[in-house]
Amino acid sequence: MSPAGGRTLLEVAVALKTRRAVSGESRVVLRDVGFSLGEGEVCALLGPSGCGKTTLLRLIAGLDKEFEGAVTLPARRRIGMVFQEPRLLPWRSVAENLRIAGAPPGKDLDAIVATLGLAGHLDHFPGELSLGLARRVAIARAFAIAPDLLILDEPFASLDAILARRLRTELTSLVERLRSTTLIVTHDVDEAISLADRIVVLSPAPGRVIADRRIETPRLALTPEAAADIRAELAAMMAAAHGG
Amino acid sequence: MPIRLASLLVLLVLWQWGSGLLGSRALPPPLAVLAVVGAEARSGALAVNLGATLARVIASFTLAMALGAALGLVMGRSKMADQLLDPWLIVLLNLPALVIIVLAYIWVGLNETAAIGAVALNKLPNTAVTVREGARALDRGLDEMARIFALGRGARLRHVILPQLAPYLAAATRSGLSLVWKIVLVVELLGRPNGVGFEIGVAFQLFDVTRLLAYALPFVGLMLAMETFIVQPIERHVSRWRPHPA
Ligand SMILES: Nc1ncnc2c1ncn2[C@@H]1O[C@H](COP(=O)(O)OP(=O)(O)OP(=O)(O)O)[C@@H](O)[C@H]1O
Ligand SMILES: [Mg+2]
Numbered sequence: 001m002s003p004a005g006g007r008t009l010l011e012v013a014v015a016l017k018t019r020r021a022v023s024g025e026s027r028v029v030l031r032d033v034g035f036s037l038g039e040g041e042v043c044a045l046l047g048p049s050g051c052g053k054t055t056l057l058r059l060i061a062g063l064d065k066e067f068e069g070a071v072t073l074p075a076r077r078r079i080g081m082v083f084q085e086p087r088l089l090p091w092r093s094v095a096e097n098l099r100i101a102g103a104p105p106g107k108d109l110d111a112i113v114a115t116l117g118l119a120g121h122l123d124h125f126p127g128e129l130s131l132g133l134a135r136r137v138a139i140a141r142a143f144a145i146a147p148d149l150l151i152l153d154e155p156f157a158s159l160d161a162i163l164a165r166r167l168r169t170e171l172t173s174l175v176e177r178l179r180s181t182t183l184i185v186t187h188d189v190d191e192a193i194s195l196a197d198r199i200v201v202l203s204p205a206p207g208r209v210i211a212d213r214r215i216e217t218p219r220l221a222l223t224p225e226a227a228a229d230i231r232a233e234l235a236a237m238m239a240a241a242h243g244g
Numbered sequence: 245m246p247i248r249l250a251s252l253l254v255l256l257v258l259w260q261w262g263s264g265l266l267g268s269r270a271l272p273p274p275l276a277v278l279a280v281v282g283a284e285a286r287s288g289a290l291a292v293n294l295g296a297t298l299a300r301v302i303a304s305f306t307l308a309m310a311l312g313a314a315l316g317l318v319m320g321r322s323k324m325a326d327q328l329l330d331p332w333l334i335v336l337l338n339l340p341a342l343v344i345i346v347l348a349y350i351w352v353g354l355n356e357t358a359a360i361g362a363v364a365l366n367k368l369p370n371t372a373v374t375v376r377e378g379a380r381a382l383d384r385g386l387d388e389m390a391r392i393f394a395l396g397r398g399a400r401l402r403h404v405i406l407p408q409l410a411p412y413l414a415a416a417t418r419s420g421l422s423l424v425w426k427i428v429l430v431v432e433l434l435g436r437p438n439g440v441g442f443e444i445g446v447a448f449q450l451f452d453v454t455r456l457l458a459y460a461l462p463f464v465g466l467m468l469a470m471e472t473f474i475v476q477p478i479e480r481h482v483s484r485w486r487p488h489p490a
Contacts, residue, residue, distance in 0.1 A: 063388050079392055087389045091407040091485040100403050101393040127487040145393065 009077075009181045010149060011036040014059060015069040017052070028206040029055050030067070035200050035212055042175055042182040042219075044192035046234075047202030053185045054084060056207070057151055060183070073149065080147030080180070082155045086134040088126040094137050095122040103144030115170050116140050132159050136167065143174050150175070152184040156191065168195060172219060189234060193227050195219070201234060203241055210241035272454040280458035289443075294463060297428055297439040300356075301467075304363035305424045311364070312371025313413065317405070319372065320379020336369040341427050349435045359431045366427050371416045378412030410482045417475055425467055 017030040029052040037043050047053050058064040060071050061081055073079075088097050103109050113119055116136045126134055139155055155171070156164040172195060175182050186192055192199050197219060201211035211234060217226055256274055263273040284290040319326040319333075345362045352358035382405065390404050406413075432441025440463045447456035 061392055063391065078394075081389075081392045083385065083389065085385065087385050089386065089403055089407070091482075092403060096403075100395065100399060101389075102395075125485045125487070127485065141393075 007039055008036050009039045009041075009074065010060065010183070011070075011072040012056075012060060013069045014056065014067055014071070017055060017059065017067040017069075019055070030059075030207045032208050033202070035209065037181050037183065037198070039181055040179045041198055042184070042196045043198040043200060044196035045183060045185045045200050045202065046187060046189065046192050047185075047207060048187060048204050051202045051205050052207035053202065054153055056202075057081075057153055057183070057185060061151055077148040078145055080142030080145050080150045082135075082138050082142045082150075082152040084153040084157070086126070086131075086138040088134060088137055088141075090126050093123055093125055094118060094129070097126070097137060098141055098144055101141045101145060103141065108146070109144050112140050112143050112174065115174060116167075132163055135159065139167070139171070143178065143180075146178060147180050150180040150182040152182070154185050154187070156186075164191075171195065189231055190227070193230050194222070199230075199234065201238060211237040213237075270453065272457065276454055277457045277461065280454050281462060284458060290459075290462065293439050293443050293459065294466060296436075297425070297432065297441065297463060298466065300360055300363065300428045300431070300439065301421075301425045304360045304428065305367065305420060307360065307364040308367035308424065309371055309413075309416065309420065312368040312416070313375045313409070315368070316372040316375025316377075317379045317409070320376040320382070326376070333369050333372060336365070337373070341366045341430065345427075345431055345434060354435045356436075359428075359436055363424055363427045363431055367420050367424050370423065371420060374412050374416040374419075375409060378409045382408055407482070414475075414479050414482075418471075421467065421471065421475065425463070 012033060012035055014030050014033040016028065016032075018026045019029050020026045033052075033056060035043075045053055045056070055064070059067055060073075061079055062071070062073075088094075089100065092100060098109065098113075099105070113122065116139060118133070118136055118140055121129065121133060121137075126137070129137065135155060139152070142150055142152070152171075156167055159167070168191065171184075184192075184195060186195075193215070197215050199211070199213045199215065200209060201213075202208065203210045213230070213234065215222070215230060217223075259271070260273055263271045268276065281290065315329070319329055344365050348358040348362035348365070352361065386404050386408075390400050395404065428439070429441035429444065432439035433445040436442055440459045443459045444456050447453070447459070
């Protein structure tokens with residue numbers, strides 16, 4: 001059971017996922033990936049580029065059903081997803097993008113918009129936003145529907161370090177407030193350690209789980225020393241997996 | 245704008261000059277045509293005929309756009325539907341307009357249903373092919389976004405699909421409007437007791453070029469006005485989100 005103490009929300013048991021390349025040959029992308037998340041748990045999914053992180057998220061979100069194994073989620077649940085690209089509707093304003101995705105207008109939405117610094121951009125169209133702003137709109141959209149499961153695919157990639165750090169803090173405070181179960185993909189170990197209370201590491205392709213580590217200390221109380229310990233431990237596990 | 249006006253003026257001058265050259269029976273001068281337009285307008289015949297033709301254009305255009313767009317969307321999204329319906333579409337695309345019109349009059353009768361249906365059937369494959377192109381190019385990423393956020397059917401159509409099809413619908417509208425009104429005139433010539441096409445048929449029997457132009461030109465003007473004051477503003481409205489180049 002998760003440290004958050006709740007029931008299990010998500011159970012992943014992917015035995016095999018293959019993908020067919022244009023050339024016709026099929027290759028294994030994921031093999032024996034299994035873990036489960038309790039309600040309110042924040043899990044970071046780590047792994048090198050191309051190891052199948054996005055593929056796994058698509059299986060979990062139900063966008064891809066062609067695989068061996070099972071993904072179990074409650075029948076009635078809302079998923080909020082931040083894709084690797086913002087995926088906003090270019091022909092609708094920021095405010096409309098949020099509304100169309102199902103964000104109920106009100107105090108909560110206003111708070112999310114304010115936290116992410118979007119208040120001045122509600123009337124803009126996505127084409128008028130910088131990539132960083134568009135990313136923030138995508139994050140706001142996922143949060144604003146108060147999801148049971150929040151899935152984020154490298155939401156801070158290709159943003160400058162300062163902005164990424166700020167958005168991480170904002171993400172943490174939003175997760176604290178809404179208590180959504182969260183699965184965040186990253187290939188930044190420090191980002192994983194600072195955000196999550198659970199870290200799952202995938203091997204290089206074909207992806208399988210090579211480490212599944214709980215962080216017992218509450219996120220905000222994590223000392224630099226403790227973080228360094230965890231980092232060293234993860235590095236050891238990854239090295240062992242590569243060697244073996 | 246001044247250039248367009250000057251260009252139009254040159255056309256008028258050429259017309260006047262040509263009429264002197266060819267004789268007013270073959271090409272009546274602008275003022276003679278204008279006089280007939282005035283007479284027909286005063287008697288009310290012009291309005292009745294223009295109105296009848298316009299109503300047929302709008303009815304058959306709407307029908308062809310709605311059915312053609314739906315067909316194109318289905319064919320663009322489903323491989324099965326595409327393979328099933330594509331041969332029909334090719335046959336329809338290559339059937340001469342005249343054949344469809346005559347068959348419609350023979351099978352359905354010399355009535356309004358046959359006339360409008362025949363015109364719509366001529367335009368429909370064209371719309372379907374254009375919209376199918378658009379449906380094939382629909383953004384899969386946005387489609388997935390719509391699925392994740394559980395958008396309803398209506399919202400998906402309005403906010404995700406139609407905006408992506410807008411340029412294709414605009415292209416179909418542009419080519420469609422001119423195609424439809426040209427075919428409507430033929431339909432009227434062959435089997436309707438009123439409308440611009442019917443009047444042109446009468447003028448043909450009398451070899452009356454003045455009368456022919458007196459009906460054709462106001463109608464061209466009407467269609468141009470529709471294009472400028474209805475189609476173009478709608479196009480501008482649906483593409484207002486595109487960032488302006490700096
Ligand atoms: N459309 C596709 N068809 C075939 N193979 C694909 C397709 N998309 C991805 N793959 C393969 O699946 C594997 C996993 O891809 P995936 O996008 O899940 O990686 P990722 O871990 O998200 O990488 P990144 O960190 O770069 O986003 C890759 O090796 C890739 O070559
Ligand atoms: Mg990825």
